[in-house]
Amino acid sequence: MFDKLTQKVSDALRFVAGKSTITEKNIDDAVDTIKMALLEADVNLRVVRRFVNSTIEEAKGEKVLRAVDPGQQFVKIVHDKLVSFLGETGPEGAAAQGLKLRGPDVISTVLMLGLQGSGKTTSSAKLALRLKKEGRKPLLVACDLVRPAAMEQLAVLAGQIGVPVHKEDGATDSVKVYRNAMTWAKQNLIDTVIIDTTGRLQIDEPMMQELSRLKDDAQPDEMLLVADAMTGQSAVDIAKTFDEKIGLTGVILTKFDSDTRGGAALSLKTITGKPLKFVGTGEKPEDFEPFHPDRIAGRILGMGDVVSLVEKAQEVIDQKEALELQKKMEKENFTLEDWLDQLRAVKKMGSLQSMLEMIPGMQGQISEDDIDKADLKRQEVILSSMTRKERANHLIIGPTRRSRIARGSGTSVAEVARLIKKFEKMRGMMKKMAKMGRNPAAMQQMMGGMR
Ligand SMILES: Nc1nc2c(ncn2[C@@H]2O[C@H](COP(=O)(O)OP(=O)(O)O)[C@@H](O)[C@H]2O)c(=O)[nH]1
Ligand SMILES: [Mg+2]
Numbered sequence: 001m002f003d004k005l006t007q008k009v010s011d012a013l014r015f016v017a018g019k020s021t022i023t024e025k026n027i028d029d030a031v032d033t034i035k036m037a038l039l040e041a042d043v044n045l046r047v048v049r050r051f052v053n054s055t056i057e058e059a060k061g062e063k064v065l066r067a068v069d070p071g072q073q074f075v076k077i078v079h080d081k082l083v084s085f086l087g088e089t090g091p092e093g094a095a096a097q098g099l100k101l102r103g104p105d106v107i108s109t110v111l112m113l114g115l116q117g118s119g120k121t122t123s124s125a126k127l128a129l130r131l132k133k134e135g136r137k138p139l140l141v142a143c144d145l146v147r148p149a150a151m152e153q154l155a156v157l158a159g160q161i162g163v164p165v166h167k168e169d170g171a172t173d174s175v176k177v178y179r180n181a182m183t184w185a186k187q188n189l190i191d192t193v194i195i196d197t198t199g200r201l202q203i204d205e206p207m208m209q210e211l212s213r214l215k216d217d218a219q220p221d222e223m224l225l226v227a228d229a230m231t232g233q234s235a236v237d238i239a240k241t242f243d244e245k246i247g248l249t250g251v252i253l254t255k256f257d258s259d260t261r262g263g264a265a266l267s268l269k270t271i272t273g274k275p276l277k278f279v280g281t282g283e284k285p286e287d288f289e290p291f292h293p294d295r296i297a298g299r300i301l302g303m304g305d306v307v308s309l310v311e312k313a314q315e316v317i318d319q320k321e322a323l324e325l326q327k328k329m330e331k332e333n334f335t336l337e338d339w340l341d342q343l344r345a346v347k348k349m350g351s352l353q354s355m356l357e358m359i360p361g362m363q364g365q366i367s368e369d370d371i372d373k374a375d376l377k378r379q380e381v382i383l384s385s386m387t388r389k390e391r392a393n394h395l396i397i398g399p400t401r402r403s404r405i406a407r408g409s410g411t412s413v414a415e416v417a418r419l420i421k422k423f424e425k426m427r428g429m430m431k432k433m434a435k436m437g438r439n440p441a442a443m444q445q446m447m448g449g450m451r
Contacts, residue, residue, distance in 0.1 A: 008037035013078065017071035027059045027074065034078065042232035044267035047085060055081050079297050085270050086293035098277050098290055099222050100249065104136075104191045107182065109218050113211060113242055114226035116199035119254035119280055121150060123226045124196040125157035126280065126288035127252075131192055132163055139190040141181040142167035143174040143214065144198040154196050161285050164188070174198070174210060175217045195220070203238065208245045215246055222249045224277065227264065229253045235264040239272045248272070254280035257287070334427050336420075337391035340383040343376060378411065382419050385409035394420055 012033035016026055031052055038048045058077050101108040110127065112120045121144070128138040140158045142165065144150035151167045158165035166181035178195060185193050197214065200207045215223065225248050227235040235253070242248055251268055256279040268276055276291040328334045383391065385408035390397050397405070397420060399413075406413045 008040075009034050009078075012037075013075050017075050019071045022070045022074065024060055027056065030074070031056055031059070038266065041266070042264070044233065044236060044271055047267045047270045050270070051081055051085055079294075082266075082297035083293045085266055086276070086297060098250075101136075101192060101221055107185055107191060107193055108222075109193045109195065109220040110222040110224060111195050111211075111215060111218060111220040112197055112224055112226055113246060113248070114199055115203070115228075115238060116201050118199065118226045118228045119252075120144075120199055120226045121154050121157065121196050122283065122285075123224075123252050123254060123278075123280055123288070124154065124194050125161055125163070125285050127278070128158070128163045128192075128194050129161040129285045130288060131194075132161065136192050137188075137190050138163055138192040138194055139181065139185050139188075140165045141178060141193055141195045143177055143195050145171055145174055145177070146198045150196070150198075157285065164190070174214050178214060178218055203241050211246050223247055224250050224252050225274070226252045226254060227268075229255050229264050229279075230258055232264050233267070236267045236271050239268060239274060243272055243274060248274050250275050250277040252276075252278045252280065253291070257281045332427055332431050335392050336383055336386060336394050336423060337388065339423060339426075340380065340391060343380050343383070378409075378415070379419060382409045382411055382416055394423060 012030045016022055016030045019026065034055075035048055035052050038051065039045070043051075055078055058081075059074050099108075099110065101110075112124050112127075114120045124140055128140050131138045140154055140163055142151040142154045144154075148169070151169065155165050155167055166177070166184055168177050168180065171177050174197070181193060181195075184190075195214070195218065197211055198207060223246060225239050225242050227238060229235065231238075239248065239251060251272075251274050253265060253268070253276055256265075265276065268274065276293075279289050279291055281287045281289055328338060382405060385405045386397070386401075390401060390405075397416075402413050402416045406416050409416075
């Protein structure tokens with residue numbers, strides 16, 4: 001999903017991201033493109049307006065226009081806005097953590113709501129499977145009494161995932177079915193009861209009344225709307241109605257694997273205020289994931305993880321330093337002293353691999369194994385054994401100094417010589433790279449494109 005949206009947005013961002021200076025007009029143009037893409041993706045107009053206004057306001061602030069890498073800063077703002085519009089992160093790891101379930105001694109109840117065909121029965125089973133894997137003891141209850149096939153469908157799924165099911169053929173009162181299920185649950189040490197309910201093709205009064213009665217009786221801990229991502233805007237309207245009539249605690253967005261325009265995900269949280277908790281990503285019981293706004297925002301932007309890279313790099317090198325460094329690299333003023341600083345900065349940033357993974361186009365290109373950590377450590381030791389003067393100008397390092405440095409660092413003269421040679425080679429390369437940096441197209445080509 002999101003393919004079309006991603007294409008448009010990433011085109012707009014790519015244009016801006018590569019620029020070493022950006023103007024207010026650049027920002028307006030990029031935001032305009034993003035706005036069109038969002039509207040086309042069926043995102044609610046109110047949401048689009050709010051998104052656009054707050055993005056422009058922040059992007060035109062001093063911080064962005066004056067930054068060394070304004071394009072990247074802008075991408076980060078767009079990303080962060082998307083994340084905040086998508087809502088909070090769903091449950092990390094355990095599904096139970098994302099739901100307000102009670103302890104194992106009290107039975108928790110989850111009411112599954114939604115229109116016919118939205119994926120209630122399937123999602124009930126998916127949720128049950130996750131909870132079971134986490135060590136809980138769920139029971140599936142068939143309260144869709146309108147269609148006998150629905151009960152059978154739930155029973156079949158329950159059999160597949162090895163979770164007990166309560167169903168009463170021929171029953172007409174869902175409240176009675178629920179109560180009988182609770183009696184069975186207590187006797188069988190069940191801790192979570194998941195109630196699959198009836199749905200119509202459209203919202204109607206009798207359905208709402210039945211669900212209301214069921215809710216009043218069960219007093220569920222969670223009331224989850226199951227909404228079909230493919231229905232776009234109407235998923236948002238459905239959520240609003242269910243929330244007003246019954247009350248919702250969260251939303252499960254199904255059919256996320258399909259080619260939807262994705263507007264629903266972006267609008268749901270903003271319009272209804274209800275968190276997206278899980279997404280269904282296929283027909284199988286395993287195809288179910290906690291909702292991750294940042295993952296989805298990244299997908300919409302199609303920019304690798306530029307954002308985290310910017311965040312991480314900011315912690316280590318401030319903008320001014322970065323600019324100075326780039327100038328030094330260009331003029332071949334880069335010294336051994338700078339190198340030592342860089343080595344230490346890299347160490348501060350943590351795993352080199354995770355840094356590299358975040359650069360678009362670099363994913364999977366370089367592995368940690370390619371980087372010899374012991375070698376980095378040795379380089380640091382040798383550099384530390386030099387005097388400041390030597391580090392500022394490596395040309396003064398003759399045979400006498402070389403052997404002193406070797407002794408001081410516990411290495412050999414050959415190793416010190418090798419390090420200096422390597423440095424000279426690196427400096428030449430850096431000059432080329434720095435020039436490319438000023439020419440984003442060349443840089444991108446070198447990195448195999450932005451994606
Ligand atoms: N591709 C895909 N299909 C789904 C997903 N969730 C449900 N379905 C399918 O949608 C159809 C309706 O699902 P069902 O659970 O019976 O909906 P209900 O009427 O709300 O109970 C079935 O064919 C499911 O296999 C999903 O996340 N992805
Ligand atoms: Mg069903």
